[in-house]
Amino acid sequence: MVQNIDWSKLGFHYTETEFIVRAACHDGRWEEPYATTDKYLQLHVSATALQYGQEAFEGLKAFRGIDGKIRIFRWRDNARRMAKSAEGLYMTPVPEELFGKAIRMAIEKNIDFVPPYGTGATLYLRPLLIGTTPRLGVGPGHDFEFIVIASPIGPYYPGKFHCTTFIVNRHVDRAAPYGTGQFKVGGNYASSFRATESAHALGYDCIFLDAQHHKYIDECSAANFIGIKTNGQQPTANSQIEYLTPKSSAILPSITNDSLMTLAKERGYKVTRRHIRLEELADMQEAAACGTACVISPIDKVLDPERDRTYHICDQPGPVLSELYHALRDIQFGRAEDKHLWTEVFTPSV
């Protein structure tokens, strides 16, 4: 199977690998994880995942570095975020060490699928937690299955690092202020498809505003928003440069955004997390969506057809975000020192 993969042609979609890893939980007790080649689950039709959406997932990557070593990026943060998502949906959290063991096992069992250095491709890991208790009466279950899927994925930018145009949607809210937006649960994505798919049909991505006022920027499709006010400065250590990102109870706390904020602070930029009015886009010199998949996806324009307004941000990726993008990629691929201990070098068990 592995021999047939043209690493340079992989897109951002699922390529089946040999093993998945599974672990079950009954009445609060987690069993040991095991690897299996069977990709199908025997799930009762009344499982709470199917009936009531008791489902949470994560997304993280393992990188083959310039030195040939495999580095897993900030997996403990994904484990903690998944524990919060589990609590948010009344599920038994996966213990951190079990999470780590399962992702290491998924890498080890699929080691030949870790793309070579230099292709830009990586091994994407998709931990998944589902409720398996059969029930029809509305309520949570007490049995769960934790699964880790691995798939090699291509670089987000196979060609040039480029910009994307976004469109504002006020007719579909992604998540309520005190709802599940801060959790990585399937329901948030299913409920946003009406907006994201209609944006894609027009050739754009979708910006979600806060559901209460439709005034502040919440999320960019399935990614956090970053705005840069450069005040005419170059990306050198300079407190004139401001890195802005939304403060909202309805957005997912992005691990990429957190990493970029740390790198921005190191460069002396002012990092501000606050409500960001949509109209403030007019004062930004750079903007981007950020997340594990793309790291940074620069935004050239934001269209607001209802208000008959277009915010022109920049024609091509700007210097501040480009530099942060390369700085984080360099850490992930082992080309730069990992001062923050964000990566764990994978060591096979035997």
Ligand SMILES: Cc1ncc(COP(=O)(O)O)c(C=O)c1O
């Ligand atoms: C809704 C949403 N926001 C933000 C992000 C970015 O989070 P991270 O940087 O941890 O991938 C993701 C992707 O996981 C997401 O699905």
